[in-house]
Amino acid sequence: MKKISVPQKNHWLARFQRSTHYGDIPWSALIIIASFLVLALVIAIGWMLWQQSADTRAQFGWSFILPTSNSVWDPLKGVYQSWTFIYGTLITSLFAIIFAIPISVGIAVFLAELCPEPLRLPLGWMIELLAAIPSVVYGLWGIFVFLPNVVVPVGQGLAAAFGQIPLLNTFFIGPIPLSGSSRLAAAMILTIMIVPTITAISRDVLLAIPNTQREAAMGMGSTRWEMIWQVLLPYGLSGILGAIILGLGRALGETMAVTMVIGNSLEATNSLLKPGSTMASLLANQFKEAVSQLHTDAMIEIGLTLFVITLILNLIARFLVWQVARRTPQEARA
Amino acid sequence: MSKFLRSFVFVIIAFSFLLAACGTSATPTPTSAPANTQAPAATSAPAMPASTATPTPLAPGSITLNGSGSTFQAPAESEYAFAFPLVDPAVVINYQPTGSGAGIKAISDGTVDFAGSDAVPTADQYTAGKDLQMYPFLAGATVLTYNIPELDPKGPALILDGNTLVGIYNATITKWNDPAIAKLNPQIASKLPAKQITVVHRSDGSGTTSIFSAALTSFSTTWTAGSGTTINWPADKAGNGVGGNGSSGVAAAVQNTPESIGYVEYSYATSNKLPFSQMVNKAGQTVTASADSTASAMNDFANSFTPQLTNTIVNGSGAGSWPIAGYTYIIIHQTSMTDCVKASKLVEYINWILTNSVATARAKALGYVPLTSAVQQLALATLGKVTCNGQPVMTH
Numbered sequence: 001m002k003k004i005s006v007p008q009k010n011h012w013l014a015r016f017q018r019s020t021h022y023g024d025i026p027w028s029a030l031i032i033i034a035s036f037l038v039l040a041l042v043i044a045i046g047w048m049l050w051q052q053s054a055d056t057r058a059q060f061g062w063s064f065i066l067p068t069s070n071s072v073w074d075p076l077k078g079v080y081q082s083w084t085f086i087y088g089t090l091i092t093s094l095f096a097i098i099f100a101i102p103i104s105v106g107i108a109v110f111l112a113e114l115c116p117e118p119l120r121l122p123l124g125w126m127i128e129l130l131a132a133i134p135s136v137v138y139g140l141w142g143i144f145v146f147l148p149n150v151v152v153p154v155g156q157g158l159a160a161a162f163g164q165i166p167l168l169n170t171f172f173i174g175p176i177p178l179s180g181s182s183r184l185a186a187a188m189i190l191t192i193m194i195v196p197t198i199t200a201i202s203r204d205v206l207l208a209i210p211n212t213q214r215e216a217a218m219g220m221g222s223t224r225w226e227m228i229w230q231v232l233l234p235y236g237l238s239g240i241l242g243a244i245i246l247g248l249g250r251a252l253g254e255t256m257a258v259t260m261v262i263g264n265s266l267e268a269t270n271s272l273l274k275p276g277s278t279m280a281s282l283l284a285n286q287f288k289e290a291v292s293q294l295h296t297d298a299m300i301e302i303g304l305t306l307f308v309i310t311l312i313l314n315l316i317a318r319f320l321v322w323q324v325a326r327r328t329p330q331e332a333r334a
Numbered sequence: 335m336s337k338f339l340r341s342f343v344f345v346i347i348a349f350s351f352l353l354a355a356c357g358t359s360a361t362p363t364p365t366s367a368p369a370n371t372q373a374p375a376a377t378s379a380p381a382m383p384a385s386t387a388t389p390t391p392l393a394p395g396s397i398t399l400n401g402s403g404s405t406f407q408a409p410a411e412s413e414y415a416f417a418f419p420l421v422d423p424a425v426v427i428n429y430q431p432t433g434s435g436a437g438i439k440a441i442s443d444g445t446v447d448f449a450g451s452d453a454v455p456t457a458d459q460y461t462a463g464k465d466l467q468m469y470p471f472l473a474g475a476t477v478l479t480y481n482i483p484e485l486d487p488k489g490p491a492l493i494l495d496g497n498t499l500v501g502i503y504n505a506t507i508t509k510w511n512d513p514a515i516a517k518l519n520p521q522i523a524s525k526l527p528a529k530q531i532t533v534v535h536r537s538d539g540s541g542t543t544s545i546f547s548a549a550l551t552s553f554s555t556t557w558t559a560g561s562g563t564t565i566n567w568p569a570d571k572a573g574n575g576v577g578g579n580g581s582s583g584v585a586a587a588v589q590n591t592p593e594s595i596g597y598v599e600y601s602y603a604t605s606n607k608l609p610f611s612q613m614v615n616k617a618g619q620t621v622t623a624s625a626d627s628t629a630s631a632m633n634d635f636a637n638s639f640t641p642q643l644t645n646t647i648v649n650g651s652g653a654g655s656w657p658i659a660g661y662t663y664i665i666i667h668q669t670s671m672t673d674c675v676k677a678s679k680l681v682e683y684i685n686w687i688l689t690n691s692v693a694t695a696r697a698k699a700l701g702y703v704p705l706t707s708a709v710q711q712l713a714l715a716t717l718g719k720v721t722c723n724g725q726p727v728m729t730h
Binding site: 072073074075076077143144147148177178179180181259260263264265266267269274275277281284285286288289290291292293295296 | 405432433434435436453456458532537538539540541559560561562563564565566567570571573574575576577578579583586587590591592593594
């Protein structure tokens with residue numbers, strides 16, 4: 001027994017054992033590592049993108065990203081303007097969000113409030129399953145099933161309905177290509193891809209609302225519709241907005257499925273019904289076989305632009321959530 | 335204060351573990367791959383013409399030749415990577431299909447032993463790479479696959495010529511019943527529809543695009559979009575162009591779009607049973623894509639190689655020449671290699687690719703076209719001039 005040496009009281013090992021006894025320090029150390037890693041990663045990516053795009057930033061300056069009506073991307077002539085792709089990313093994500101919000105909030109309300117009990121679990125599983133399908137599968141299914149059967153008729157309908165109206169015809173001038181490959185196809189595929197994310201989180205937000213809110217609303221004589229529309233949704237608005245931000249993040253960065261259905265045109269058209277490119281799809285297409293160093297640099301600057309745009313949109317969205325969360329207690333939670 | 339210090343120590347310790355973990359996982363293949371290649375090599379090596387270049391035999395799998403580049407030649411490289419260790423068990427071939435541009439950069443930077451490329455390096459890239467030498471080792475044809483529902487799939491194939499093709503991709507010929515197309519296809523002229531042609535092209539940078547656009551440039555001066563791995567397509571500007579990602583993307587777009595046309599590699603078209611058009615070549619003959627017609631194109635240009643052994647073989651003048659074809663290359667450092675054992679194995683590998691009947695048969699089965707003997711002799715002569723530390727590498 002005497003052979004087993006117990007560390008002296010102030011020996012470093014003894015201090016180590018005492019300090020780890022309750023696990024506080026290792027735990028806080030782990031948290032510090034994790035949070036510093038995230039920070040370091042963001043800074044490292046941003047720095048690398050900034051550093052390696054120096055040539056194109058010097059050569060093209062702001063004209064690289066500023067909106068122009070006829071932006072040119074021609075690797076063979078060495079002219080690079082990326083507005084078409086910035087526009088493509090923003091317009092597809094915007095329409096995806098516009099399509100997705102009513103659908104996913106509707107499903108979430110149904111699942112949380114109206115769904116008969118036996119249906120609730122299987123439906124919930126289905127939604128979560130949809131979120132786990134790889135994007136390349138969405139792309140494949142899009143090309144062979146969704147585009148010819150859904151996007152083409154919808155696109156033709158939109159062109160017929162809005163194609164002649166001034167202002168609106170900027171976005172809806174037809175005709176849509178017979179294959180369906182267009183910005184509209186990308187927006188609709190993105191919608192399907194982000195609906196599960198927004199739905200799952202919104203449902204959890206609605207389920208977390210205390211029952212007293214529902215009882216109070218019912219007690220004051222409101223109908224179910226009034227309870228959902230005037231009490232539950234305002235109460236959970238900040239959480240639902242958070243879910244939409246997550247969906248927007250996925251839409252902005254989605255690469256594979258979009259590349260497969262958007263038609264990959266480099267032309268500076270504005271219509272939703274025409275083939276286009278997003279920043280991510282352009283990177284997927286051209287980065288691997290970039291023809292010159294300047295081309296590679298231009299691709300990296302596109303990466304930088306996407307990085308910054310995502311950052312800005314996220315900041316705006318966070319601000320929105322914060323505003324709503326601050327306002328809610330006075331109006332709904334009181 | 336001391337609490338913070340202690341947690342800081344933990345951070346350091348944890349990071350060092352993390353780094354240690356990274357260090358071990360970063361070097362996976364060289365140690366594990368030889369174990370697999372060793373067994374079959376031991377049994378079949380005696381039957382093959384084994385290398386006698388080195389006096390003391392090297393341990394199986396002790397030399398790894400790293401390569402990267404062209405995706406077009408990747409299927410052939412992976413066949414070679416399987417077969418070559420049976421010939422020389424000391425060698426492991428590791429080829430990463432990262433794209434031609436990335437391959438050229440990697441060989442210039444010295445991060446790989448050889449690179450694969452369908453594209454010819456620019457003058458700047460040659461300067462940066464110092465002593466880059468290209469070795470053509472296979473050729474491939476590009477064909478036009480089309481989807482015209484009005485035509486009988488078992489009937490005669492569509493026939494196009496250079497000017498018509500340029501017209502279609504320039505969007506100056508926009509309907510299938512255009513007189514220019516009808517004139518070339520007297521048998522099926524009545525069935526050609528008065529419908530808009532959808533023009534499909536590769537959206538990703540590709541050696542196939544490079545070959546195809548070089549052909550368009552050669553066909554007609556009205557093609558002004560130039561040639562390269564990425565093109566600004568005039569048909570896109572006209573609004574009837576669609577880009578597909580990869581050969582599969584082009585094939586899917588053509589398959590799904592009535593009245594469309596797109597270009598893919600011959601090997602892809604045959605293995606996926608896609609219909610493809612015949613072409614009227616420079617000599618005025620109607621030819622179909624095949625190994626023979628591509629070989630004929632190679633012979634047309636056998637005397638026009640550059641010192642770096644690059645060549646364009648589009649729009650050849652031979653009666654049987656397929657007009658849209660190109661070489662794919664292996665790139666090595668011709669004079670600046672310093673590891674002479676590795677250099678000799680690399681030369682041995684390229685020599686085997688160029689001359690061995692098993693290697694060419696495997697490539698041919700994949701739809702590539704092996705070199706004609708004139709081109710092969712040229713490549714072998716250049717391979718004999720490879721030096722390592724000033725000494726010639728090839729001894730026999």
